Amino acid sequence: MNGFLLDTHVWIWLQEADPRLPRAAVHMIERAQAQHRVFASAISVLEIAQLLEKGRIELSYSIHAWLTQSFSDEGIRLLPLSPEIVVESTRLPGNLHRDPADRILTATTRIENLTLLTRDARLLEYGDAGNLRTERV
Numbered sequence: 001m002n003g004f005l006l007d008t009h010v011w012i013w014l015q016e017a018d019p020r021l022p023r024a025a026v027h028m029i030e031r032a033q034a035q036h037r038v039f040a041s042a043i044s045v046l047e048i049a050q051l052l053e054k055g056r057i058e059l060s061y062s063i064h065a066w067l068t069q070s071f072s073d074e075g076i077r078l079l080p081l082s083p084e085i086v087v088e089s090t091r092l093p094g095n096l097h098r099d100p101a102d103r104i105l106t107a108t109t110r111i112e113n114l115t116l117l118t119r120d121a122r123l124l125e126y127g128d129a130g131n132l133r134t135e136r137v
Contacts, residue, residue: 003037004029005109006076007118008044008101010137015070016060025117025137033074039114040076043104085111094131097122106132 006014006029013021014029032038045067051057059066070076081104088107089100096106102123109116115133116123127134 003035003039003114004032004117004135005039005041005079005105005112005114006044007105007116007120007123008047009119010117011040011044011070011076012048012057012059015066020119021137029117033076036077038076039079039108039112040070041079041105041108042081043101043108045078047101079108079112082111092131094126094129096126096131109133 010021010025012018014026029038048057048059049063052059052063061069071078085104085107088111089103092103092106092110096103102120105116106123106126108114109132115135116127117135117137118124119137123132124134124136126132
């Protein structure tokens with residue numbers, strides 16, 4: 001499988017038309033969406049729900065409507081947490097911090113042969129070390 005896995009913050013920025021996501025990145029994602037090559041991990045759904053519950057983010061509309069819109073025909077495809085991904089998240093090479101969500105995103109990216117779109121410096125460094133395909137947005 002080729003395509004992009006959206007880090008949680010990138011997914012939020014994309015759906016909310018947040019100016020922190022550069023226009024060039026939006027165009028790149030839209031081109032990949034037209035080919036059904038943009039993905040989100042189930043762990044990101046958990047992260048978004050937790051951020052909402054803690055009051056750290058607000059969405060333009062209810063979480064259920066937001067997710068429905070995200071997963072529309074021309075939207076984003078959801079990747080489940082498979083046993084393979086969960087196990088891989090505990091066996092990642094190199095030196096990646098212990099955050100479970102980032103480890104799940106990393107394992108998903110590696111197993112599904114994707115590129116992680118992120119602005120997270122730690123994940124970008126991990127990619128620079130040759131352990132993960134990343135692209136800074």
